[in-house]
Amino acid sequence: MTPEDFYRQHARKVLGWCIRLGGPHIDAEDAAQEVFEVALKRYDGFRGDSAVSTWLYGITRRVLANKRRRAAFRRFFGMDQIAEPVSPLRTDDEVIRLRRRRAVQHALERLRDDHREVIVLCDLEGRTAPEVAAMLGIPVGTVYSRVHAARRALREAVEAEGIGVDGDNVVVLRGHG
Numbered sequence: 001m002t003p004e005d006f007y008r009q010h011a012r013k014v015l016g017w018c019i020r021l022g023g024p025h026i027d028a029e030d031a032a033q034e035v036f037e038v039a040l041k042r043y044d045g046f047r048g049d050s051a052v053s054t055w056l057y058g059i060t061r062r063v064l065a066n067k068r069r070r071a072a073f074r075r076f077f078g079m080d081q082i083a084e085p086v087s088p089l090r091t092d093d094e095v096i097r098l099r100r101r102r103a104v105q106h107a108l109e110r111l112r113d114d115h116r117e118v119i120v121l122c123d124l125e126g127r128t129a130p131e132v133a134a135m136l137g138i139p140v141g142t143v144y145s146r147v148h149a150a151r152r153a154l155r156e157a158v159e160a161e162g163i164g165v166d167g168d169n170v171v172v173l174r175g176h177g
Contacts, residue, residue: 003040010056011036017060020120023109024102025071026064034067035060054135065113107157115150122147 001009014035018028038059046055108116121132122143129143136143 003043006040006043007036010052013053014056014060016125017057017120018064020105020108020124021060021113021116022064022067023071024105025109026067031060031063031067034063038063050134057135061117068113103161104158107154107161110157110160111150111153114146115153118143118146119150119154123151 011032015028015032018026018031018035022028022031035056039056042059046052108119111119117136118132121127121135122129127135129140129147132143133140
């Protein structure tokens with residue numbers, strides 16, 4: 001497989017992880033590019049002991065952890081005061097959808113890293129608990145317990161962001177991302 005084919009096959013998935021796991025203080029496209037820089041340097045050393053997506057997720061996870069630490073440092077010292085980009089006029093529905101998406105992203109940002117990971121992988125990407133367990137290198141039972149705790153924490157974070165909750169389900173998680 002050529003590097004271009006490898007990139008085309010996995011770029012959308014990696015960018016999605018970077019957007020959802022990186023949070024609002026991370027440039028997701030920059031993070032995804034860094035993931036592919038690392039992956040392509042190490043591709044010849046990939047032994048195939050796991051799925052390529054599991055291997056790529058591990059790289060993404062490490063890249064994002066480093067970027068989140070640097071972003072936290074910049075925020076702590078007030079070094080990330082960047083103005084919101086000016087965008088063209090939008091319809092009311094687009095504005096509502098964008099605000100809702102931003103609020104959900106902020107709610108995800110409030111979660112612990114291990115909770116955010118399982119919410120993104122299980123609930124947003126629809127992966128099974130065994131798949132997530134393999135990707136994270138943890139037992140399946142741990143995935144289930146983290147998902148349960150993460151959903152509770154996300155519900156609280158979503159409510160704090162002012163997004164509606166319907167019964168036990170967070171409204172807007174699916175279909176608005």
